[in-house]
């Protein structure tokens with residue numbers, strides 16, 4: 170196929186990103202395409218509404234972009250306002266933004282603990298969203314508490330599609346009626362489902378199980394992608410096969426399975442805690458999702474940080490007691506202070522390291538040492554087998 174000199178527009182659901190390498194990000198489908206510098210310059214011209222001449226050697230690339238619906242030919246130039254600035258290195262790709270600590274539930278395993286009715290003010294939220302876009306962010310995780318309870322949630326919802334990043338709402342699902350699902354502008358909702366009826370309600374309260382399933386249906390009817398998050402605890406261990414079938418029957422593309430750390434309300438619910446050797450087989454049930462390819466030598470959270478409901482910024486929500494700054498100082502400034510832990514600093518020594526990256530540093534710290542293996546991952550990946558280590562029962 171040959172092309173005359175013409176205009177191409179980058180699809181509205183895509184954005185050029187200048188991270189460690191140049192990329193085209195498909196926001197809708199959460200796909201990150203690495204670009205050569207030449208391809209990036211070609212797409213930059215498209216972004217700026219300039220006419221491009223198509224050389225023979227560009228045809229294959231253009232054909233691929235057209236087939237993936239990443240660009241489209243246009244008769245007149247379409248100029249977009251956004252200008253890709255270079256991101257800091259490492260890039261901040263994922264931002265967990267706890268906009269409120271208010272919640273309609275009192276889950277027994279909640280690491281956030283008691284609600285102090287703290288909300289990030291709306292104007293500050295807008296400033297953070299703008300900064301996250303400028304810093305070349307990919308995925309905003311709007312979290313809480315229950316983020317729907319932020320007093321200005323609907324004003325926040327109204328502006329989310331103005332930014333060149335993906336927005337994911339992390340919710341307990343209880344408030345998601347058909348009407349709420351229809352009004353949401355997020356790209357994805359992750360709802361918490363901590364077992365079948367008995368297991369789920371034993372930690373989240375009576376009547377919550379059916380409500381979560383209804384929320385999933387309402388969201389899917391409204392054409393919003395749904396993912397599920399599940400915590401492994403003592404009351405749901407026998408329910409995992411039934412839960413896996415239920416999740417499959419709902420056609421869910423991503424299931425995150427994790428374990429609660431002994432923190433917040435979990436301090437008083439230690440009876441729910443599962444040891445690494447018990448939890449290992451259940452952690453293998455999760456599938457899909459995950460992060461985009463990242464720097465080879467980095468441990469968990471290499472491209473993530475969290476903003477807490479009091480305005481502190483931390484390495485992630487679990488490291489809330491070790492903030493690196495306040496959001497008023499600016500996202501970039503705080504991000505540059507987040508401590509980095511290199512893979513080679515860990516005492517891990519196994520063939521799984523490329524994939525596992527040492528698991529969770531917070532859990533490793535609770536198990537005794539920030540640089541030791543995360544025993545939950547060791548058991549999940551079969552590197553350790555039941556009862557191999559006597560520190561298996563150390564609190565996490």
Ligand code: SF4
Nearest residue numbers: 272274276279314341
């Ligand atoms: S775990 Fe989530 S839903 Fe439950 S109390 Fe904590 S913030 Fe609320």
Ligand code: SF4
Nearest residue numbers: 517519525542543547
């Ligand atoms: S499986 Fe264990 S030892 Fe291996 S990388 Fe993961 S945490 Fe480290």
